[in-house]
Amino acid sequence: MALTDTQLRVVLYEGTGAAPIESDDRLTAVRSLLERGFGVTRAGAARPLAPADPSPLLVVGRWQDAPPATEPNIRWQSFDLPNLANAAEAARSGFAAPTPGAWKPWFPVIDYDRCTNCMQCLSFCLFGVYGVDTAKQIQVQNNDNCKTNCPACSRVCPEAAIMFPKYKAGPINGDVVSDSDLNREKMKIDISALLGGDVYSLLRDRSERARSRFGKERDSDKALAERQKCLTKLAALAGDIPPEVLMSLPSPEEIARKAEEAAAKAKAALANS
Amino acid sequence: MSAPAAGVPAILYCHCQYAQVVPPEVKAAVLKQLCDSNLPFEAVPDLCELSARRDPSLQRLAAAGPLKIAACFPRAVKWLFAAANAPLTPGTTEVLNLRTLPAADAAAAIVHPDLTPNLPTGKVTQADAPASSSTPSF
Ligand code: SF4
Ligand code: SF4
Numbered sequence: 001m002a003l004t005d006t007q008l009r010v011v012l013y014e015g016t017g018a019a020p021i022e023s024d025d026r027l028t029a030v031r032s033l034l035e036r037g038f039g040v041t042r043a044g045a046a047r048p049l050a051p052a053d054p055s056p057l058l059v060v061g062r063w064q065d066a067p068p069a070t071e072p073n074i075r076w077q078s079f080d081l082p083n084l085a086n087a088a089e090a091a092r093s094g095f096a097a098p099t100p101g102a103w104k105p106w107f108p109v110i111d112y113d114r115c116t117n118c119m120q121c122l123s124f125c126l127f128g129v130y131g132v133d134t135a136k137q138i139q140v141q142n143n144d145n146c147k148t149n150c151p152a153c154s155r156v157c158p159e160a161a162i163m164f165p166k167y168k169a170g171p172i173n174g175d176v177v178s179d180s181d182l183n184r185e186k187m188k189i190d191i192s193a194l195l196g197g198d199v200y201s202l203l204r205d206r207s208e209r210a211r212s213r214f215g216k217e218r219d220s221d222k223a224l225a226e227r228q229k230c231l232t233k234l235a236a237l238a239g240d241i242p243p244e245v246l247m248s249l250p251s252p253e254e255i256a257r258k259a260e261e262a263a264a265k266a267k268a269a270l271a272n273s
Numbered sequence: 274m275s276a277p278a279a280g281v282p283a284i285l286y287c288h289c290q291y292a293q294v295v296p297p298e299v300k301a302a303v304l305k306q307l308c309d310s311n312l313p314f315e316a317v318p319d320l321c322e323l324s325a326r327r328d329p330s331l332q333r334l335a336a337a338g339p340l341k342i343a344a345c346f347p348r349a350v351k352w353l354f355a356a357a358n359a360p361l362t363p364g365t366t367e368v369l370n371l372r373t374l375p376a377a378d379a380a381a382a383i384v385h386p387d388l389t390p391n392l393p394t395g396k397v398t399q400a401d402a403p404a405s406s407s408t409p410s411f
Binding site: 034112 | 288289290291292294304305307308309311312313314315316317318319321322323324325326328329330332333345346347348349350352353355356372393394395396
């Protein structure tokens with residue numbers, strides 16, 4: 001399912017033509033729908049029902065007359081609390097709307113009030129999350145390529161402009177940025193050291209040594225153990241980058257190639273800006 | 274802090290479903306207050322997910338006039354909407370930070386008819402922080 005497909009929304013309708021829902025039932029309904037990943041609109045008489053966006057809708061209410069006929073992207077149903085979440089799931093599947101929660105929404109969000117368009121993030125990210133728009137401005141383009149729980153690119157941004165709203169601490173979570181945040185060493189990981197120096201050369205060297213040794217031994221378990229040992233060291237060097245993220249890094253050769261590509265892309269964007 | 278904006282605000286509540294960054298008791302108190310009230314409201318499981326999808330409902334909400342959002346840090350919410358091509362209007366948007374507000378204050382603030390716009394504009398620094406993050410905005 002593409003990340004651009006619109007999700008199902010459930011409308012609890014309590015306006016003209018429908019009896020009100022008791023507040024306890026309303027709370028149970030809204031909470032259970034949210035927990036299943038469905039958005040909810042509680043609509044009263046003062047609120048129009050026609051959708052102003054193309055989201056598919058399931059409209060539920062205690063109808064006093066028969067509910068209106070189904071329109072292409074709207075389903076009408078009676079409010080039936082015990083079966084509400086299942087009804088929403090059936091409507092979602094009927095509209096072929098995306099399954100909510102299939103992907104943990106973890107991705108960088110740029111604060112353009114702070115960003116100076118220096119392209120360090122684009123040069124740094126090996127997973128193609130960043131790109132530039134037609135005006136050569138940095139942009140987050142492939143959110144779902146981002147490695148869950150990895151805040152590494154926010155560390156290379158010299159302006160503390162990259163947020164991960166679900167991160168535990170400020171300023172990465174969107175809290176205000178203090179001078180000490182900007183001066184703190186972890187905000188200024190030297191990108192060249194990361195890409196060409198300490199971290200990746202360590203990975204390359206170790207892998208090469210391992211390859212020549214294991215080339216003779218032909219023992220893939222040992223090779224994997226060696227890579228794991230190396231990545232654990234990297235995790236210590238790079239701060240709070242989760243080990244599983246480091247484990248999913250491409251091979252050293254791929255890293256070198258991707259880093260060159262990203263650096264060239266950033267250089268081209270800067271040259272034309 | 275800006276002066277209250279005119280007009281009764283629409284309400285948007287974010288349940289932050291896919292992370293544990295908002296205290297559950299704060300979410301519970303705000304949701305209960307909303308459901309006990311007679312106000313129309315929008316509730317979304319996870320604003321971050323909608324932003325990543327560039328979901329058109331964010332544009333609808335951003336264009337809805339005065340808007341009170343219960344979610345997290347105003348700077349994060351501002352740029353989540355912007356990333357979905359749905360920029361919020363600074364003069365008519367208030368964001369209640371459920372990560373820092375006490376449950377009772379957040380619950381009272383979400384149904385309060387006044388709107389105190391607080392979207393950051395320009396570089397947000399320590400000087401822009403509220404005197405105490407636990408002080409409600411009214
Ligand atoms: S590293 Fe930071 S300042 Fe530089 S382009 Fe990326 S977000 Fe903008
Ligand atoms: S906007 Fe904030 S509160 Fe809402 S899902 Fe994202 S991190 Fe959680």
